[in-house]
Amino acid sequence: MNVNQMEELIGKMTLDEKIGMIHGNQLFQTKGVERLGIPPFISSDGPMGCRLDYQPASWQVIGQNYDYTSYLPSNTALAATWNPDIAYETGKILGKEARGRGKDMILAPGINMMRTPLCGRSFEYMGEDPHLAAEMVVPMIQGIQENDVAACVKHFAVNSQETNRTSINAKVDERTLQEIYFPAFKAAVKKGKAASVMGAYNKLNGSYCCHNDYLLNEVLRKDWEFDGFVISDWGGVKDTMEAAFNGLDMEMSVTDNFDEYYMAGPLKKMVEEGKVPESIIDDKVRNILRVMNRLHMLDGERKTGTYNDAEDRRSLRKAAEESIVLLKNKQNILPLDEKKIKHILIVGDNGDRMHALGGGSAEIKALYEISPLLGMSMLLGGNVTIQYEPGYYASVVGNVWDEGWQANSLEEDSVSGNREDGKGTEWTEKNREYRQRALKAAKDADVVIYIGGLNHDYDVEGMDRRNLKLPYGQDKLILDLLSVRQDLIVVMMTGSPVDMSVWLDKTDTLVQTWYNGMEGGYALAEILFGKVNPSGKLPETFPMALIDTPACQSGISPEDKELNYTEGVFIGYRHYDINHIKPAFSFGYGLSYTDFSITDGNVELKQSEDGLKVQVSVTVTNEGKLPGAQVVQIYTGCGENSLNPAVRPIKELKGFQKISLNPGESGKVTIILDGSAFSSYSTSEKCFIVEPGKYNIYIATSCTDIIETHKIYISNRIKYSK
Known part of the structure; x- marks a missing residue:
């Protein structure tokens, strides 16, 4: 379906039909427009496999035996592989099974940063580092969506705890958002081409995330050029007018009063009273139809999917x-x-x-x-x-x-x-x-x-x-x-x-x-x-004790209504590094039954007025008696720099590669870094900037097991757009 055909289709729809497409008509389903060949849109949890089915309007299970499904490793487990190929294969299985179960969208993957290890849903997410999460989530999305199923990345944004999750106001500065909490979502949208983004329950800087103008209109649509649709978390909408104007496309909830949802009868009434132009509704329908078109829901050429395939178990x-x-x-x-x-x-x-x-x-x-x-x-x-x-x-x-x-x-x-x-x-x-x-x-x-x-x-x-x-x-x-x-x-x-x-x-x-x-x-x-x-x-870092963690040293209080992210960018290993705290086990740490050596580290820098490229290469040798795999990790950090090093993390993960070797075998690992690996977000210039100066490149096997340190000098000041 081309743009003109889509506009023609929208033009044929009544207001009631449009409204039916943008809110739940069942617990996991919207209305379709049968007379125009538009099917309902059906979603399903979840991050570890396609969830069992419930009755259309109640949280009672169907109770039949058709919805047994493959049980996938949690996202934390996937992140622990440090292997994007594994993420892709797992995503492919998840998408194939969701399609096989007749779903249009799987509500996964979750990519919130682990700000505190106390969070009850940390197992659904990909750890504490934005680069690791970004590198793992992109192939997972690609695997899901090649099955004509939409991936829905969640929960946008800063959903870092479950206590008071539907009311807590997270107060986070712009730099921390851009450097820590946005990168995985940005990669999911711009590189992974995620079809949908789910808003979080919580507020961000005073506004609910499911209809937050800054998050959904400024960052997601304008800065990242997202052209999929935004769905609320179930029950995440709190206001009809804000939902209408602030970037939400589809409202879902946990109750059965579907016609009373904020974007159902109340929104229709506002349109009829002239308080909300119908063109706003058209925009939401257009975003949904665009995704349906990509999933081949409108042309009859859709993949069928399958589930419980014996080959997938391997x-x-x-x-x-x-x-x-x-x-x-x-x-x-x-x-x-x-x-x-x-x-x-x-x-x-x-x-x-x-x-x-x-x-x-x-x-x-x-x-x-x-x-x-x-x-x-x-x-x-x-x-x-x-x-x-x-x-x-x-x-x-x-x-x-x-x-x-x-x-x-x-x-x-x-x-x-x-x-x-x-x-x-x-x-x-x-x-x-x-x-x-x-x-x-x-x-x-x-x-x-x-x-x-x-x-x-x-x-x-x-x-x-x-x-x-x-x-x-x-x-x-x-x-x-x-x-x-x-x-x-x-x-x-x-x-x-x-x-x-x-x-x-x-x-x-x-x-x-x-x-x-x-x-x-x-x-x-x-x-x-x-x-x-x-x-x-x-x-993620394993601390010795809760008091060592960057946030919530005394636990998470049900009395808190606001949450100040005073630690800023210093979550996870960034916090342990700068405060000289020794954890029980470091981010990136893991042993093997064999021994590896990493030698011949070499760094080549190429820079121009427009940007720079750094090539890091090493030789990895399996010196033990068993086949095994090692993960080469590349961290960068400020050396002598025009910026105050105290405001920058000592080191940050910017590249990694897993290599498998037989006993006695050697292999070369080459990792390419661009200028963004050395940048920091400037709140005054509203972009990422690489300042001229000296930088360190750490070749490591964990954030504390540094094999070699190399220094480079960057001569040009470089700006990177959002």
């Missing part, structure tokens, strides 16, 4: 494998040798817990999910006895939500604070019983593997954690196990960091895994037994 297993991070292996206990082991003890609720049907709107009705217990049993077969003891009593079952939770999700009382850890006589007695059984069994096993961490009681939409402590008395259990078994293997399964300080210096073997999808338990087994060499790197 890709999802590979994604899970590459996401797992080896944090400690002091005594080289890992990888385990199955030929020398007859009796394995697995301790910890996460050793046999299913996580798919939890987390809020990220919930998935998984075709299957392999727990670590199942994965190890599948991998090892009948020659090894595997015993399981939960070790602690997880009293709240977080992976089965009440059907009505989402209908009540806009009530502040239901989304502030966090669930209580287990209390009372039942919890105490069961916890004591489980602990004693685990400690007794630990004495006799050949190998003891503790698999604990968090679950979707804590990594969950609508709630933030109160602190970083492990729930269910896990710290004491781990200490008790270590007193019996110094060779204890500890596996943390979480969506965000936890405080491990109580026992961290006492354990020699530590593995980080995530909500890793349907193949996650098998992937973990492969890592532990050396079938796969770990290559994941942390996409």
Whole structure:
């Protein structure tokens, strides 16, 4: 459909038909215009797979067996792979399955920055660094959208906590927005060509994000030239007039009074009274039709999609494998040798817990999910006895939500604070019983593997954690196990960091895994037994304690109505660097079962009046005995510069590449940086600027493991447009 045909189509539509296209007519669907061949627009959560289906006007599940779907690794897990190819393949599966389920748009991916590790939805996002998130989100969007399904990047913008999420006013300065919170969204729009952007629940500098003139009209439409459509988060609209004029195209909510939505009857009335010109409605319809046209919803030439394809499970297993991070292996206990082991003890609720049907709107009705217990049993077969003891009593079952939770999700009382850890006589007695059984069994096993961490009681939409402590008395259990078994293997399964300080210096073997999808338990087994060499790197800093974090050192308060981002650009590792705080584990950190050397670092600078290019190259050699993969990370920072270095981060990630090598093999990695890698946002000139001066280029394997530092001098002042 060309532009003239689209205008002709809009001209044939009545006001009622136009209004029907811009607000929900069902919980996940708008009205179509049947007489003109315009179908309804159907969306679905979510970030970890196409969500199960609900009744059109109530949050009751359909309850049939057609909507079992592949369960994908969380976005944090994908970011931990540091592999854009994995992001693309996972996005392709997500888009294919959404189309196969008859959806037009998948409400993913989420790319909010992890300002605080307490955020309940951190597991849905891609970590703390804007460059890493940008590099991973673009291929994921491309994979989704090649299936004639729209990707919907969310939540625009600065949705950094769940407590008071529908009312909190985030006060953020322009430079911080441009350097930290916008880049991943900008890349999603300009490079990924995302078809849709979802507004956040919160306010930004006094105005709700779902109808924020600055965000949606100035930044998204004008500066980034976005030509898709903007959809509200479900229930994110608060005012009809603002929604009409401030850039929103489609309103969705959690209630069934569809004709009473702000952009339904109330907006129609304003048009009829002359308060809102009908041309404003036309603009919204035009944006929606443009996306429908690109998805081939209007010409009958659309891809059909499919879901639960057996071939896709290999890709999802590979994604899970590459996401797992080896944090400690002091005594080289890992990888385990199955030929020398007859009796394995697995301790910890996460050793046999299913996580798919939890987390809020990220919930998935998984075709299957392999727990670590199942994965190890599948991998090892009948020659090894595997015993399981939960070790602690997880009293709240977080992976089965009440059907009505989402209908009540806009009530502040239901989304502030966090669930209580287990209390009372039942919890105490069961916890004591489980602990004693685990400690007794630990004495006799050949190998003891503790698999604990968090679950979707804590990594969950609508709630933030109160602190970083492990729930269910896990710290004491781990200490008790270590007193019996110094060779204890500890596996943390979480969506965000936890405080491990109580026992961290006492354990020699530590593995980080995530909500890793349907193949996650098998992937973990492969890592532990050396079938796969770990290559994941942390996409976020793991602090020693909450007080070390850049924001919310004392927790997130339900009383707060305003949130001042006083730390500015210094979130994540930027904060730890400039304040000389040593974390438990650094951003970008991750070990391997083999040894790599990085040598022959070379930096070539080419600059002209119009810009510059920096080529960084190194040689990576696998000097160990196992195949493996290393991630070369490039950071930049100010040297002696006309700007005050104190206002700039010491270093910032600006490039990375993962390389796989066999034992003894070498490979060359070349990473190209442009001038933007050295720029900072000028609030006075409203653009990014590279100031003349000296800059450092760090070749590294994490933000604190620097292999080489090179210095360059940039002679020209360069401006970069928005």
